[in-house]
Amino acid sequence: MTQHARFTNRSKSGMASLLDEVARVKSRVDDVILNQLLPSSSPLKEVDLLYRMMRDYPQRKGKGLRPFFCVTTCRALGGEESESLLTAACIELFQNWILIHDDIEDSSELRRGEPTLHRKYDEGLAINAGDALHARMWGFLLRNRKPLGEERTLRILEEFSRMVNETTEGQHMELVWVVENKWKLNESDYLEMVSRKTSWYTVTSPCRLGAIVAGAGEEELKKLLEFGTKLGMAFQIQDDALNLVGDAEKYGKESSDDILEGKRTLILLRLLEVAERGEREKVLKIMGKSRNRKTAEDIRYVISLMKKHGAIKYAQGKAAQLLGEALAVLGTVEWKGEKESVELLTRVARYSVERQW
């Protein structure tokens, strides 16, 4: 066996055990969500439908990276996994209710391989089901009171409040750019938007919430904010890349729907920066069309230019750089918990940027 083959094998089996561990946590969190938190049925036929709608996205296959960040950070800082599960479950619920609304805001057709909730049912019902799930999330968080006490419960609520505020501001920024057809944007605009839209709820708050459950202090929370901001940006850049070149079936969304939706990705902004004038004008014309007027040929053209000008590679290089910076921050945290969890955290950080779906 060559040195290279040995390394590949080791890293593959390492990856398998990481994914097993992510799946294990996800299964515990799903159990909390589906068997302890969300109501399963109502004698009132109409309300029963609402409950089914609330359980719909949580029952679809997701990766479960966000609750894993929460649980693993908690353990790495010396906290109990069992004490973090309710909070991790509420992070998943946040992701689910905001996706219901995002899918309407972005006119998305598919989510995790199935029709989006507003396509499957009705738009008004879906907006309301998202609100219902949102409100339930806050109610469930109050159940931390008994196991964690009032002080930590309130700190967790504060963190959720910050998380939702940042996410809705980021989502607003992205939507406004599309609504106003704004293209005078550079890399730092994109990173500013993504640090709000993605970083907070994907990495920053999941980690900080795990830390709060573990009883960590301000110093750790600050470092996790820096770690989460950078890793979240890298995560989103990779997500944008997968949207263009990933395996659509695994990815569970329409391929290239970012282009259909007019999203300002780093890849697209880079393309606009380096493309020739004629190309640039053609791309802007395509991007300015409404969703259903964009043709398959339009999409192919934009992607081919992205490849020709190395825009995808450029963005992935930026993601790798951000990942490196994030990992460096992680190295400065004073971990009080199991070494194994610290290692898992490093590996899942790496995976979330290097994943293929």
Next chain:
Amino acid sequence: MTQHARFTNRSKSGMASLLDEVARVKSRVDDVILNQLLPSSSPLKEVDLLYRMMRDYPQRKGKGLRPFFCVTTCRALGGEESESLLTAACIELFQNWILIHDDIEDSSELRRGEPTLHRKYDEGLAINAGDALHARMWGFLLRNRKPLGEERTLRILEEFSRMVNETTEGQHMELVWVVENKWKLNESDYLEMVSRKTSWYTVTSPCRLGAIVAGAGEEELKKLLEFGTKLGMAFQIQDDALNLVGDAEKYGKESSDDILEGKRTLILLRLLEVAERGEREKVLKIMGKSRNRKTAEDIRYVISLMKKHGAIKYAQGKAAQLLGEALAVLGTVEWKGEKESVELLTRVARYSVERQW
């Protein structure tokens, strides 16, 4: 001066002083919302627009009955008005974010005399602004911690959680009836729906939240639940009636938009029950049309039948009965606060059913 004239004068000046008092409380609550809670500007142009959208509905003229129920119940139970203002402000914020979403769900055009938020800006932006305001509401409620302590803060959060759950379930019921074009409904279905959609956030929780701030016990909270449920139903019935025959300019919505939106009001259900067969079929045919296919003649026809069969009078009779029952419950509460506040509570209850806008 006749006996009657004296009574009318007294009651008019009584009404004036009630409305002055409602306006005084509303102005204090608005001050909290606009000057202490909602952010007013952001250096980021895009985020600044979000903040303006969040402040839009709160800046429009509303009656302010809900915060008044909260503040007045608090005083009537011996609590401090100043301690209830933050919570009352959050009740108003709840009303505002859910109206943003309701207006989209119901395809409403006007709100408080101006275009609805999604018409004024963009639907996706409005859904997100509603979410942003919703999340802010929970964050602001945490500020009760310092003045009221952890215990009461958490009880207030529990009550908000219940309030939003009930409201979204009621809203869902009403939407499903429209989406599924369901007409096999009777008075008790309507009251069941309204007790969730309207009672909780209009009367029940505002009163109970005031009570919690005042430190009231379970016994009072139970009575206020009964009071609020009944008064809320009566309030909604009167609201439905005003939608048909009220002063559209004062009311601030399109006249008869309940008929346009296909709402199942008690008035309509009563009409369907007592109308002749041919009339009934014609009404169902009109109500089954989509919003923009209903003509002005359709609307006039339905309203004329409602008048002919006394359906509006019937519903208002039901409202008067519910008001009477609600006031009877109020009489059994052991009030520990100022007598004047107890009297104001009775009068605002009466006003909320007898109001003309």
